[in-house]
Amino acid sequence: MKVIGHENTRKIIRQYLDRDYSTYQLLFEGKDCIGKKLVALLTARAYLCEKDYGFGCGECKSCRMVNNTIDRIYGRDGGEKNPHPDLMVVSPEREIRIDQIRQVIDFLKLKKKKAVIIEKAERMNLEASNALLKTLEEPPENSLIVLTTSNQAKLLPTIVSRCKKIRFAPLSREEVWQILQLQGKEGEDLKTLVALSDGSMCVPSAIAESPELLKYAKDLFMLLTVEGVHPEGIISFGEIFERLDNDRINLLLDIVEKIIYKKMLKGEVDPELFNRFIYENKGLKKAIEKGVKKKLAVEGMYFNLKT
Ligand SMILES: [Zn+2]
Numbered sequence: 001m002k003v004i005g006h007e008n009t010r011k012i013i014r015q016y017l018d019r020d021y022s023t024y025q026l027l028f029e030g031k032d033c034i035g036k037k038l039v040a041l042l043t044a045r046a047y048l049c050e051k052d053y054g055f056g057c058g059e060c061k062s063c064r065m066v067n068n069t070i071d072r073i074y075g076r077d078g079g080e081k082n083p084h085p086d087l088m089v090v091s092p093e094r095e096i097r098i099d100q101i102r103q104v105i106d107f108l109k110l111k112k113k114k115a116v117i118i119e120k121a122e123r124m125n126l127e128a129s130n131a132l133l134k135t136l137e138e139p140p141e142n143s144l145i146v147l148t149t150s151n152q153a154k155l156l157p158t159i160v161s162r163c164k165k166i167r168f169a170p171l172s173r174e175e176v177w178q179i180l181q182l183q184g185k186e187g188e189d190l191k192t193l194v195a196l197s198d199g200s201m202c203v204p205s206a207i208a209e210s211p212e213l214l215k216y217a218k219d220l221f222m223l224l225t226v227e228g229v230h231p232e233g234i235i236s237f238g239e240i241f242e243r244l245d246n247d248r249i250n251l252l253l254d255i256v257e258k259i260i261y262k263k264m265l266k267g268e269v270d271p272e273l274f275n276r277f278i279y280e281n282k283g284l285k286k287a288i289e290k291g292v293k294k295k296l297a298v299e300g301m302y303f304n305l306k307t
Helices: 007-017 036-048 061-073 098-107 126-137 157-161 173-182 187-195 202-209 212-225 231-243 246-265 271-289 294-306
Strands: 023-029 087-090 114-118 143-149 164-167
Touching: 007 023, 007 036, 007 164, 023 036, 036 061, 036 087, 036 114, 036 143, 061 087, 087 098, 098 114, 098 126, 126 157, 173 187, 187 202, 202 212, 202 246, 212 231, 212 246, 212 271, 212 294, 231 294, 246 271, 271 294
Parallel strands: 023 143, 023 164, 087 114, 114 143
Antiparallel strands: none
């Protein structure tokens, strides 16, 4: 798979791998959905490559197996090709638990070269973080550990200080454009997705997966900005919110925020409404995270904005 962007970052990573260490510990930090995980996988390919070339020669047995792992992670094979046995990727569901980190610790006991990627490391719970910290303090030989995060402040500072920190910049508009073109997007669709991207592929990918999110966002925007109060409209939105999971709701609200922002820049929306929406939006997301009934939370946001 091709990485778009992050050229300098990749140079820095390769230079780090060229140092003669017995263990390499990296922390990739930057926005969600900009390619940190893919670069982490390529870093693992570089580290495990039999020829120790670039980000992997792509031809040796090890590189081919890492490619199988990558294909599997990105859903490009039916599970028939062998992934690399010495590369472990840990992904959170809601959080990363201690048993997942125990598996990492066992895996790192292997004497041969091995690589571990822990993505969204900020989701480690405290028990898991403490267990990982011990491993980072006494790192096993012949190992590469890469953590990725979009929120370094949520990691234990002692974990951060044990890692070589690599900062990933947001994607430029041109890079987002290129990625979407590679995914076969064109015309108006491509333009809309680029406009909503804001330096990351989170929103475009979510819309590609669930096109109804964009429709909901446009409808909610209309409802918020049209004259007058329309209780029936927000009540039916409450029902839509009840059907969506929290991640999708957050994305939907992010899209609405971007639409309002763009309309404000064009002078079509009052800046005061934008500021109030930002404030209410934060409160709404927090309320939903805390388990407030989604229907009630979105209705609350609406009536606060309309009064
Ligand atoms: Zn190779």
